[in-house]
Amino acid sequence: MTSVLERINVGRATFSVEFMPPRDDADEQILWRSIRELEGLDPAFVSVTYGAGGSRRDRTIRTTGRVARETTLVPMAHLTAVDHSVAELRNVIGWYAAVGVHNVLALRGDPPGNPMGEWVKHPQGLSYAEDLVRLVRELGDFCVGVAAFPYGHPRCPDVEMDADRLVQKFRAGADFAVGQLCYSAEDFLRLRDRVAAKGGNAPILPGVMPLTTPKMLSKTVELSGAPVPPHIAGRLEPLTDDPKAFRAEGIDVVTEMCQELLAEGVDVLHFYTFNRAKATKEVLGRLGLMPSRTA
Numbered sequence: 001m002t003s004v005l006e007r008i009n010v011g012r013a014t015f016s017v018e019f020m021p022p023r024d025d026a027d028e029q030i031l032w033r034s035i036r037e038l039e040g041l042d043p044a045f046v047s048v049t050y051g052a053g054g055s056r057r058d059r060t061i062r063t064t065g066r067v068a069r070e071t072t073l074v075p076m077a078h079l080t081a082v083d084h085s086v087a088e089l090r091n092v093i094g095w096y097a098a099v100g101v102h103n104v105l106a107l108r109g110d111p112p113g114n115p116m117g118e119w120v121k122h123p124q125g126l127s128y129a130e131d132l133v134r135l136v137r138e139l140g141d142f143c144v145g146v147a148a149f150p151y152g153h154p155r156c157p158d159v160e161m162d163a164d165r166l167v168q169k170f171r172a173g174a175d176f177a178v179g180q181l182c183y184s185a186e187d188f189l190r191l192r193d194r195v196a197a198k199g200g201n202a203p204i205l206p207g208v209m210p211l212t213t214p215k216m217l218s219k220t221v222e223l224s225g226a227p228v229p230p231h232i233a234g235r236l237e238p239l240t241d242d243p244k245a246f247r248a249e250g251i252d253v254v255t256e257m258c259q260e261l262l263a264e265g266v267d268v269l270h271f272y273t274f275n276r277a278k279a280t281k282e283v284l285g286r287l288g289l290m291p292s293r294t295a
């Protein structure tokens, strides 16, 4: 049983990848093609997100279990407290262990349908990710990750308080954190500094998404809760009507940010792949993070 912590503390630059559970059989085929393509590049781990509804949730268990069983990869399953009682959460965690998944990203999650709607905890459930970290830890020998927010969580009044809350999650037993999307190395490094200044020394992985289309650029804004940094908007927005040029510039922008992060001692880059391997592979190739036989 290999933990994410073992896989990221290797003293050299490496990367991890994130997938979403497939919606249907066609989606599953695309996902598995990407998993197989990336397997040869030896990512530190692969994570699979946790959906809002029952069938998507089952697919997270199935997909991570299959990664554990049928590949050489180290899987990490996301888990949220949304609409779950503690008994149900125990059950899902038990399933993860049963299918060979011992790395869990413990999240509170957002209210279904409207991420900025009022958070109402399940009457027998949990309020915060911190509580879920404790629960997962209590239930076995899991390596536990949590979410981090370079611009602060959208519901948190300021970035200092947000950093305090990340440190609380580490103190509750989280081993590492994965960052929300960000397109400025400096903004990510500021988060790392704030957290370190408060005594949070666990690794924080920056979240990176190759920017290949204007749609992805707007998705970034939605996910990160922050506007596109002006220096990036200035490079990409003039190219919105030229898909080829946009893609090339988008890959450049992301590669440059990753280069800055690596130069500042960040060892692990976490790629949001949206279940496609091509753009991630391109960025990894440019960064020299492909094993030499495949580069």
Ligand code: FAD
Residues within 6 Å of the ligand: 048, 049, 050, 051, 052, 078, 079, 080, 105, 106, 107, 108, 109, 110, 127, 128, 129, 130, 146, 147, 148, 149, 153, 154, 155, 156, 161, 162, 165, 169, 178, 179, 180, 181, 207
């Ligand atoms: P928490 O850390 O609990 O924070 C939630 C809010 O509560 C924040 O505003 C925080 O400041 C506040 N808070 C925390 N502790 C306290 C306290 N003690 N007292 C008062 N306020 C407090 N969502 C999914 O549905 N599925 C996924 O698979 C998924 N994967 C993600 C992966 C990453 C890397 C990231 C960054 C996010 C992911 N999300 C996912 C989204 C995430 O669930 C939401 O951003 C959610 O709103 C916050 O989750 P959290 O775990 O950070 O919650």
